[in-house]
Amino acid sequence: MHIFSRSTLFEDRYDAAKTLGSNGKNVGIAVSLDEFYTFRKQLEDISAFVSIDIANGAIIKDIDWQGKYPLIIGNYGNPRVLGRADLRGNLIYKFGIGGGSSCSTRLETGVGAPQGWLIHHASKKSDRYSDGHKPIISDGGVKNTADFVKAVALGAEAVMMGYVFAGANETPWEPVKINGKWYKPYRGMASSQEKQTSSHVEGVSGYVPYEEKSVHAIVWELRDGLTSAMSYSNAFTLNEFVENVEFVLSPSSQNENQTRLING
Secondary structure (H helix, E strand, O other): OEEEOOOOOHHHHHHHHHHHHHOOOOEEEEEOHHHHHHOHHHHHHOOOEEEEOOOOHHHOOOEEEOOOOOEEEEEEOOHHHHHOOOEEEOEEEEEOOOOOOOEOHHHHHOOOOOHHHHHHHHHHHOOOOOOOOOOEEEEOOOOOHHHHHHHHHOOOOEEEOOHHHHOOOOOOOOOEEEOOEEEEEEEOOOOHHHHOOOOOOOEOEEEEEOOOOOHHHHHHHHHHHHHHHHHHOOOOOHHHHHHHOOOOOOHHHHHHOOOOOOOO
C-alpha cells in the first residue's frame, strides 16, 4: 500500500488519496499532528488510511477515531502504549524508532529499542486473538526478504519498508554507477537534504543497490519468501506461523545465516 507522504502539499496528497480511494485503490495519506486536527472532519470521511506521521507518537493524546478507514498512529518505541485508555476507535499502532537504514536517531539521541524485541512484546500486548485486537505495524530494520518474514513471524500485521523498495525501477532519481556497480540515491526523511537544514538532523542520505527490478517483482519476492518460511514452519495461516516459529540467536547462528561461496 502506498501512503502519500508529507513531502507534498496537503491539498495535493488529500486529493490523490481521495480520488484513488474512491476508485477502490488501497492507499493512505500521511499528515502532521497539526494537519490532523485542522482537517480531521475531511480525513474521517475519506476512503483511505490516515497516518499521523511523526517521530514520537507519545505526544498523541485522547484520540477516538471513528473514520471510514483506520487511523495509523506512531511511531512508538515502547509496547506500553497499547494499554493507554485515551487512544480509542479504529486504530493501528506503528512501532519503531531509529531502526531505519537511513535513520541516525539512536546515534544522536540514544533513543530506541531493538526492532525484533519491540515487535515481539507489542504483539504480546496487542490481544491478537481477541475482539479487542490492536493491529501493529513494524517500521524499520528491514534490509531483505528474511527481515520482512521475521517481522511477520514476530506478530506484525504489516511491515513498513523503505530500503527494500528504494532501488526499484519506479522510484525517483536516475541510477548512478559507483565503482562499476549501479545504485540509486536514498534519503532519510530526517536528513539535512530532505529537511533543507542542518539543524536537528537525525537521518542520512546515501545510495542503495539498483537491480532493475519493479516494485511488483519485489513484492512477489517478499510473498515467495513468506510462503516458503510458512511451509518450513508447518503453518497454513499467518496466526499459525506466529504460533509455530521459535527464535534462536547466537554468534554461530549469525555466521551460518551468511552465504559462504567464493565468487569465481
